[in-house]
Amino acid sequence: MFATEPYLVGGTWRALAKFARQHIDWPLNDTHGFELDPAKTTKILKALARTDPTELNTARGISSMRADALPDAGALLQILIEELQPDRLVFSSWGLREGLLYKRLEPAARTQDPLLAGMAAFATPRGCAPQRAARIAGWTVGAVSSATPGRERWRLAATMLAMASQSIEKNLRSRQSLDWALHKRWVGLSAEGRAMIAATVLSNSGETELPPELAMLADANLLEEGVRLGLAIRLFRRLDGGSDKLLEASALTAQGGRLLLSLGESRAALRGYQLDKDLANLAARLALDPALEVVPDEQIRRH
Known part of the structure; x- marks a missing residue:
């Protein structure tokens, strides 16, 4: 039985993906992981057949070599769709060379999650190692948890990227x-995962009005989850002095209709207008009442 999700590998298919993205106004510019269902692909291939290769080169930014090959590639792909009847088509930005390099990796490296490994390599020199991000994500989960299992890796990646963004002016x-x-080459991340992470990093910067293109990539519930996570990370940063000791002197929980921020006595001086404002903003997003209490440090540690 044929696979229901064939992967298209090679430069001509990347050029076809570029044409398809432009044709449907897709908001992402990374080919890797780009997906199309057969019906939509057929419509795109019909449009491709009506397009002069010269226009592909001059107006679409596709190299002349790929532009000349695209009409024939499109005709071939239509035949493959009819024969294989796939559920969807998935494009790859990588090719045979990358496969050969992958085979040379140590076995332990091959077992790593490609998204989290890539995000860790990117975020660590920008101030957020994965261990620290995991603890911050854990700090937020008492109030902002995911309704869908399996999103923990997105939440961890979003936390790393949100904290790393503090290195930017x-x-x-x-x-x-x-x-x-949205546009960096992340491997192992779907379009909806990118949208959720984008919502997180934006709300971490104080922007909760999301750009409309994110709605093309993910549903409203997932985007809202990203916004809430970003606001929780922003609240953490208001307390954070770059030391993990804060994680042992504060706790964030949702209980009894309240969003409760508990501060150890040793950190009571951190309370101020901006902290209250960030707590209130997150509480409003959760439809909870904001509350802050100062408790003995030992009580926080037991929590």
């Missing part, structure tokens, strides 16, 4: 971190 942070989430 404030005036550029929102735009740059959004580009990181």
Whole structure:
């Protein structure tokens, strides 16, 4: 039996993916992991057949070599769709060379999650190692948890990227971190995962009005989850002095209709207008009442 999700590997297929993205106004520019269902692909291939190869080169930014080959490649792909009847088509940005390099990796390296490994390599020199991100994500989960199992890796990746974005100049942070989430070459991350991470990094920067293109990539519930996570990370940063000791002197929980921030006595001086504001913003997003209490440090540690 044929696989129901054939992967298209090679430069001509990458060029076809570029044409398809432009044709449907897809908001992502990374070919890797780009998906199309057969019905939509057939419509795109019909449009491709009506397009002059010269236009593909001059107006679409596709190299002349690939532009000349695309009409024939499109005709071949249509035959494959009819024969294989796949559920969807998936495009790859990688090819045989990358496969050969992958085979040379140590076995332990091959077992790593490609998204988390890549995100860790990117975020660690920008101030957020994966161990620290895991503890921060754990700090948020008492109030902002996922309704869908399996999203923990997205939440960890989003936390790493949100914390790493603090290395960017404030005036550029929102735009740059959004580009990181949507357009950087992440492996093992779907379009909806990118959208969720984008919502996180934006709300971490104080922007909860999301750009409309994110709605093309993920449903409203997932985007809201990203916004809430970003606001929780922003609240943590208001307390954070770059030391993990804070994680032992504060706790965030949702209980009894309240969003409760508990501060150990040793950190009571951190309370202020901005902290109260960030707590209130997150509470409003959760439809909870904000509350802050100062308790003995030992009580926090037991929590």
